[in-house]
Amino acid sequence: MKKWISLIIIFLISQFSYGQVIDNFDAAPADSAYWGYEISASADSTKSFVNVNYITDEVSEGTGAMKLDYGAHNSESWGGYAKIEHMARHPLPPDTTTGGGFLSGTTWKLDPSAGALKVGPGIDDGSWWSSSAEDVTARACLFDDEYVFNADGSFQNVLGTETWNEAWQEGVDADGCGAPVAPHDGSVAATYTHDASANTITLNGLGAFLGIPKAITGAELSTCECEVPDSRTYEIISSSDGTMKIAISTGGGYWTFTFVPVTTSNREVVMNDDQNNYDENFVFNMRPEDGEVWDWSAYDSISFSYYNSQAALDTNNILTPDRIHLRLNLSDYAGVDVNYAGLGEYYYSFHYILDSDPGWNTVTIPLVRNDSWDGAGFNLTGWAGDTDNEELDTYAIGGFHLEFSVSGLLDENDLPTGDAVHGTIILDNFTLTGYKGVDLVIFNGMGTPPGWGNPFAWGGAQISVAEGGGYIAGTNALTFAQQDEWSGGGFNMAPAVDLKGGDEWVSDSISFWMNSEADAPALRLQFEGGEGKVGHTFTPLSVGGWNQYMFALKDFAYVDGTANFDTSAVTVFQILAEGNGAAGRTFHFDNLWTGNPDIDVVAPVAPINIGAIPGDNFNLVTWTDVVGEEGELYDVFASPNSITSLDGQGVELIAMNLIEGAQTATHYLYSPLENANVSFYYAVVCVDAAGNAGAPGVTTSSITNVAKGIPTISLDVPSNFVADGDMSEWSGIMPFVINPTTGHVWSNVDDDADLNATVYLAIDDDYLYFAADVADDDYYYGDGNWWDQDALQLFFGLYDWRGPKHTAIKRGSEPDYIVYANENTLQLDNPGNTSIGTSDQDHFYFEGFDPDYVVEGKISLDTLALAAGDERFHPENGMRIPLDIYFHDNDNGTICETYQDLLDSDIDAVFVSAYVNVAAEYVLRALESGKHVFCEKPPAMNSKEVLKVITEEKKTNKILKYGFNHRFHYSVMEAKRIINEGSLGKLLWIRGVYGKAGSIDFHDNWRNYKHYSGGGILLDQGIHMLDLYRYFTGEEFECLSSHLTTSFWDIECEDNAFLTLKTNSNIFATLHSSATQWRHKFLIEMNFEEGYLNLDGILSSTRSYAPETLVFGEREFEDVTFAMGKPKESTTYYEYDKSWDLELAEFVAAIKGKSNIVNGTSKDAYEIMKLIDISYQIAGTPKQLA
Secondary structure, eight states, X not given: OOOXXXXXXXXXXXXXXXXXXXXXXXXXXXXXXXXXXXXXXXXXXXXXXXXXXXXSSSOSSTTOEEEEEEEEEOOBTTEEEEEEEEETTOSOSOOOSSOXXXXXXXXXXXXXXXXXXXXXXXXXXXXXXXXXHHHHHHTHHHHTOEEEEOTTSEEEEEOTTOEEEOTTSTTOOSSEEESOOTTTTSOSOEEEEEETTTTEEEEESTTOOSSOTTEETTEEHHHHOOOOOSEEEXXXXXXXXXXXXXXXXXXXXXXXXXXXXXXOOOOSOOOOTTOOOOOGGGTTTSOOOSSOOBOOTTEEEEEEEEEEEEEEEOTTSOBOTTSEXXXXXXXXXXXXXXXXXXXXXXEBOEEOOTTSOSSEEEEEEESSBOOOSSSXXXXXXXXXXXXXXXXXXXXXXXXXXXXXXXXXXXXXXXXXXXXXXXXXXXXXXXEEEXXXXXXXXXXXXXXXXXXXXXXXXXXXXXXXXXXXXXXXXTOOEEEEEOOSXXXXXXXXXEEEEOOSTTSHHHHOEEEEEEEEOTTOOOEEEEEEEETEEEEEEEXXXXXXXXXXXXXXXXXXXXXXXXXXXXXXXXXXXXXEEOSOOOTTOEEEEEEEEESOOEEEOSOOOOOEEEEEEEOSSEEEEEEEOOTTOOSOEEEEEEESSOOSOTXXXXXXXXXXXXXXXXXXXXXXXXXXXXXEEEEEEEEEEEEOTTSOBOOOEEOSSOXXXXXXEEOOXXXXXXXXXXXXSOGGGGTTSOOEEESTTTOOBOSOOOSTTTEEEEEEEEEOSSEEEEEEEEEESSOOXXXXXXXXXXXXXXXXXXXXXOSSOOSSXXXXXXXXXXXXXXXXXXXXXXXXXXXXXXXXXXXXXXEEOSSOEEEEEEEEHHHHHHHHTOOOOXXXXXXXXXXXXXXXXXXXXXXXXXXXXXXXXXOSEEEEOOOHHHHHHHHHHXXXXXXXXXXXXXXXXXXXXXXXXXXXXXXXXXXXXXXXXGGGSHHHHHHHHHHHHTTTOSEEEEEEEEEOOOOTTGGGSGGGOHHHHSSSHIIIIIHHHHHHHHHHHOSOEEEEEEEEEOOSSOSSSOSEEEEEEEETTOOEEEEEEESOOSSOEEEEEEEESXXXXXXXXXXXXXXXXXXEEEEEEEOOBSSSSOBOSOOOEEEEEEOOOOHHHHHHHHHHHHHTTSSOOOSSOHHHHHHHHHHHHHHXXXXXXXXXXX
């Protein structure tokens, strides 16, 4: 059995233990009906009572307490009781028996049961026809209609997008669900009158109705050939079950309808933007009034404090011990429907405390059914209430009761003596205790949670683990090293953490030990979730060194102009400088977590049955998972030597964070230059859910297989190297061959004849040498972006690469670099974006022969190290260097003076990548000139312009495609495949964030001038997300709300857009498109009936949105009532982006007649622009028209 150590460590500063206050009794509730009262059926109310008063002179906690003067009358053979109760559903559903004024401010729906609609010769008579139980489903569009009686006397038919239509209505061919038909569509203003004396309801307003529209006073519209009346009168039929039953005379019979009230939950606590006004002691005073219940499942006990002010006395005011006791009873509403108003499954707890001496005491009761009679749990006695599942369902508490029960006392005739017992008790601090919610462990003194992956950082900062550097001896420290003034870093949490379900965000704190230098400046801690960021800035203690800090989560405030922080799905934790960072300043953290977690410090045992199966240039490593672990991950290692220690020479990590149940990992085998036999030993380590790594399970013998020979960066550099384009000096060095077959060609290339490159690389202790001989069918260098011309691009790292690859560019001891070369420059793109060579210098040569070209040069290792202060690299034989070689290819180098010159030239297709204000015009002119057209997004200034384009497209019969390349990302296409196969069921909702940081000169960018762009970030970048929403759902969206802000940038257009959307099938979606996302972010979350898909990150030329991943999870349930909330996930990482290649391939194939345009059609462009137009209109920001 595993051992656990509580993290409330005695030599740390004590942490607070939080409970959820049900009622602090500090003051009388504002609602005079908060408490209900009840006594035994035959009791005398002068002897059986509970009088409630709120006092301030005798309290246990807070500013007040509740004083109960009680009495219980022995009026039954078993005794008697008096009690007060507070029900979640108080007040009860309205009583319609008297025809009183119960309608004001209420909303109703048809009762979803058989007989809700009926017609017959008399009232409440369904002999002619009555709706069946099956009709509730078949006519779901009718049973979800709402009938609203507003408090101001107005009436509304709220029918949604569909209701039940019948063939007598205009434009309706057959009975069935469809769009509401005027005037019975709720569009006309209406009022209602309730005549209590006549017991009638009259609706005034053309088309206003209850139940079905054809039933009018004295006739049916389907047969009377009469006009729709301005009013209708309905009779109210007596009902005592909380329903409303009405009837209307149609002349020859009666239609009768039964309605139920529509309830809304008031339980959710809404935090304001600064999150500082939340009173955690008042949660249950804001009770869920209308049909909801309390969820106490996050706690294991309930407690209250009591002061026995006056012990129990008999009628003669003599102490009478053991005659009366207090019961705290609970109503379990798990098995009842919305109209139920009884005790539910009723549980008792018994407390013999009313004879105690004065003084404050506390009672704590486990929230379990154990049929205890002494207050150690709850007892299902069966004395009252209704039977359900005979389990105390704490997630559905319908009410709590404080009952004073006197035992029976009989006279000589075996009749109750009629005596009574009374006393006074003071109660305080009625609280849920034993919190079972989520404790977020960010760093446990050893490491971060497994599955979170590597930290990210910006501004030159570094986040790392310093072994042995923790506050507590033998623990590690999480180290944050600053570089520039705004540097920071953090972690992506996988999976997202729910800090809402157990009210963690309002009750927990984040605590940690931190070691800082003396007088260190302020730091910000920051969380991200949903569309929002919240942060807390604090200044370390000036003395420096190790100190403990604690900050309430509810005090974290919105930052960076964000909103809609989702506490139920916290995804990012960060540590940031606040414009005060300094190179080399370091902070060390230990025991960084929220709440009071228990930390598992015992490592798991080693996996067993480690083996490997040889394949074609790979070995498939296998093992058996560790029994008894849950949520663990596995890391796999390989070595040419027998593995006795993971720190041994030659041991390398080949796979990490493999989920439980995978039990296989692929080890690809490569050899320098030529195929060779290689032998490997393997080890597998289990990392448990707490992050403890166990001992490795190892193979006892090696596995031999053939490794594939591949080119290398040669340590034998060309002798007498001259950068002159002469490849003869590279003789004897194995080249890399780059073409569409081998990959790594950035732009659209048809085949190997279009581009085929032979690339040589070598290195010594001074330079990295490179050369490329490129066979190209059309060489181009000229105006435009460098990546739109013929160019060589190198991605490489100068370090010995062992273990997982970098997911972002790093500096320091493992630096990464990006270099490109074209006719004009040898450019160090990252870091610095500076030229490090030109063709007139002797270390760089580039010549275009049209069609072919050559490039040759050398790059100083000193120059690379000095560019960003990286560690100087010294190559050694056997090192592994991360390397990617890319070519950019432009096959049309012709320059036209005007657009018309281009249209008049002998070309087949035109690519329109222009200002938005001329995009539609250019597309039209190209179509009119008989050209096929590919147009980048945005397609136009507005949807009307796209309609003109579509008209011309139909006339010319030319191919027209719009550039929505995100559809062609591998993660997106795989998500679409999973959705189409249907294994996840119906899509429920989508949540998306797409944000970038802008740039220093962002305010000068043409995209931010409406005359050129038509709109801001929504039109520029949000358009991609809207396209993907349509792609995934296959449906059109309507915009429910739109909020556009210019939060930060001094520009004409919006820099943030917040949209809420809905499809006809009730798929809801939200979108946040931002130009103030200082760390680039792309995220689409899609939840289905059976699971979810998350697209997190997307590859781009800068890789600033990387890595690109697809997370697949399936819904899991612990039992029929409790969702686990932590399902197993699989994450796929995508290394390459071929989206532009693939979308252009679809365009070319359509031109050649091989296929049609499926993605980026003119209809796609029109529907998206129509949605964007409406979004701007709703937000009150009309776009600039052409």
